[in-house]
Structure formats: structure tokens, C-alpha cells
Amino acid sequence: MIDIHSHVLYGIDDGAQDIEESIEMCHDAYKNGCKTLVLTPHFFDFKHIHGFVKERNHRIENLKIALEEESIPLKLLHGAELFLSDKIFTAGSLDDLTINDSRYMLCEMPLGPFKTDHVLMWFDELLDRGYTPILAHPERYYVFHEDYSLIDEILDRPILLQVNIDSLRGKNGPGPQKMALDMINRKFATLIASDAHDPVFRHTRLNEKLDDLPDELSADDIRLCLEKTPLKVINNQDIL
Numbered sequence: 001m002i003d004i005h006s007h008v009l010y011g012i013d014d015g016a017q018d019i020e021e022s023i024e025m026c027h028d029a030y031k032n033g034c035k036t037l038v039l040t041p042h043f044f045d046f047k048h049i050h051g052f053v054k055e056r057n058h059r060i061e062n063l064k065i066a067l068e069e070e071s072i073p074l075k076l077l078h079g080a081e082l083f084l085s086d087k088i089f090t091a092g093s094l095d096d097l098t099i100n101d102s103r104y105m106l107c108e109m110p111l112g113p114f115k116t117d118h119v120l121m122w123f124d125e126l127l128d129r130g131y132t133p134i135l136a137h138p139e140r141y142y143v144f145h146e147d148y149s150l151i152d153e154i155l156d157r158p159i160l161l162q163v164n165i166d167s168l169r170g171k172n173g174p175g176p177q178k179m180a181l182d183m184i185n186r187k188f189a190t191l192i193a194s195d196a197h198d199p200v201f202r203h204t205r206l207n208e209k210l211d212d213l214p215d216e217l218s219a220d221d222i223r224l225c226l227e228k229t230p231l232k233v234i235n236n237q238d239i240l
């Protein structure tokens with residue numbers, strides 16, 4: 001499996017706190033069926049893109065060396081989770097923030113209330129710049145629960161949706177679980193990821209989490225969302 005959304009990189013956001021925690025999460029991921037992990041630390045400081053990328057890449061190199069020393073053959077790729085706001089209109093190139101230098105950009109939005117027309121403008125800005133946005137965990141935004149038509153408007157565009165495996169397991173409550181399952185069943189969402197933040201609660205152990213999923217998710221759904229589509233993302237292949 002390929003996990004395209006994780007906060008396993010240490011000391012750069014609210015994910016792994018130190019390199020030991022990163023190594024533990026990588027070990028757990030590999031032992032639980034994940035062969036490739038994309039490191040996607042939160043990114044919101046658009047004034048300092050260069051500094052963020054430099055720091056991220058430095059830590060990734062350190063982590064790769066540590067994994068080699070520990071004989072953990074997990075493949076690590078770079079990415080970021082871009083926090084959408086009006087700041088993207090004046091930001092410089094975002095190329096270094098894409099997943100593995102592909103066209104695919106993992107994005108999140110404010111969880112609270114926001115102007116829906118701004119959401120569409122943010123996505124259109126990314127599309128105009130040549131990126132294909134992947135919206136992380138749409139099931140966690142309550143605005144979508146109240147107004148599903150915004151999802152339709154988003155999906156009128158070439159945008160991918162990624163649901164969190166923990167939402168499918170019901171860990172974020174019944175509303176997000178129902179919506180996440182519905183999005184997979186209707187093929188609105190074609191990606192599932194861990195969004196792992198720590199070794200205990202929001203962890204990287206995908207096989208363990210798969211055992212905990214509702215029966216209505218088929219093996220084909222799982223393969224599509226955790227193998228086939230992620231493989232196209234990291235190889236920058238057409239999906240839509």
C-alpha cells in the first residue's frame with residue numbers, strides 16, 4: 001500500500017515530535033503493509049516556502065539515513081499539506097510542495113465556517129497554476145454535511161478527494177463515517193490515507209485499521225484507494 005498523507009516527519013508540525021517517533025511510525029507502517037509513505041507536513045506560511053522546503057528536505061534525508069541504519073525498507077517521498085487561504089493568490093511557486101514533484105497537491109481547508117465561493121476560487125487558482133488538488137478528508141468539514149452541493153461544485157473540477165481511514169472506521173463520529181463511506185461508494189473519493197500524527201492514536205498501522213473497516217467496503221475499493229490511485233499520484237499519471 002501507498003500512504004499519501006502523513007505527519008510522520010519529526011519536529012516540523014503537530015505530527016511526530018522527534019526522530020525516534022518518526023522511526024517508530026515508519027517501522028509500524030512497513031510492518032502493516034505500507035511500502036511507500038508520503039511525508040506531508042502542514043504548510044501555511046506562504047511567505048517562507050523556501051525555508052520550509054529546505055527544513056523538510058533536511059529532515060527527510062536524516063530520516064532516510066536512520067531507516068537504513070534500522071533496516072526498515074520503507075520508501076519515503078516528499079509532499080506537504082497545503083492550508084488553503086487567500087494567501088495562495090500572492091504566493092510564489094508552489095512546485096516544491098507537490099507530492100513527489102508531481103502535479104498533485106494535497107490540500108486542506110479551515111475546519112470552521114468559511115465562504116464557499118472562496119473555496120472554489122482557491123481550487124481554481126491551483127488548477128490555473130497547473131496543479132491537480134487532492135482535498136484531504138472532505139468528510140471532516142461540517143459545511144459539506146450541511147450543503148452537499150459544494151462537493152458537487154468541487155467535483156465539477158478535476159479535483160481528487162482523499163478520505164481518512166480513521167473516518168471510515170468511525171473514529172471521527174457517525175457523520176464523517178457515513179459521508180466517507182458514501183464518497184467511496186459513489187467513487188467521489190478514490191484515495192484513502194492514514195493522516196497519521198503519532199504512534200499511538202492516529203497511527204500508521206494500515207493493516208490493523210483495515211481489519212476494523214465496515215464490511216460494505218469491498219476489496220476492490222480498498223485496492224483502488226490505497227494502491228492503484230496512489231500509485232498514479234506518485235508517478236504523476238493521469239487519473240481524471
Ligand SMILES: [Fe+2]
Nearest residue numbers: 005081136195
Ligand atoms: Fe493531515
